[in-house]
Amino acid sequence: MSTIExxxxxxxxTRMRMLSLLYQETLCVCDLEAILKLSQSNASRHLTKLKNARLITSEKQAQWVYHRADEKMLATCSFVKELLAAESDMSPLFRKDLARLRKYRECGGGCGRTVKIDEE
Structure with missing residues (x-):
């Protein structure tokens, strides 16, 4: 995969926010929908772009597809990790996403158990 791609x-x-979350944890599209407040079609469209760039990998388990950051690609393109770290440190939106992920898990959110997260 080229650096340009x-x-x-x-x-x-949105794709940066998704990748940031997927760098932290393996998630399915329903998790990303709840955390980032996206429609299923919008989330899937962004996941496809990340997958086509080989930034994420996916694994199907039963009816769920789980996505995570591709560690091999992140090792090859180390600047991506640097971008994610910088955004996590500087962007209030990225910090809010990580807080929403933690709250989502604390409330029992997961595949088949999507929960609503109140605004902080």
């Missing part, structure tokens, strides 16, 4: 995939705030 990776940068194109990262040139969207």
């Amino acid at each position: 990776v940068l194109k995939a990262l040139a969207d705030e």
Whole structure:
């Protein structure tokens, strides 16, 4: 995968936010919908772009598909990890996403158990 293709995939705030979450934890589309407040079609469209850039991998288990950051690609394109770290440190939105992920898990959210998260 070329650096240009990776940068194109990262040139969207929603995809960066998704990748940041998937770097922290393996999630399915329903988790990302709840945490980022996206529609299923919107979340799936962004996941496809990340997958086509080989930034994430996916694994099907029963009816669920779980996504996570591709560690091999992140090792190859180390600048992606640096971007994620910088955004996590500086962006209030990225910090809020991580807080929402923690709250989602604390409330029992997961595949088949989607919960609503109140605004903080």
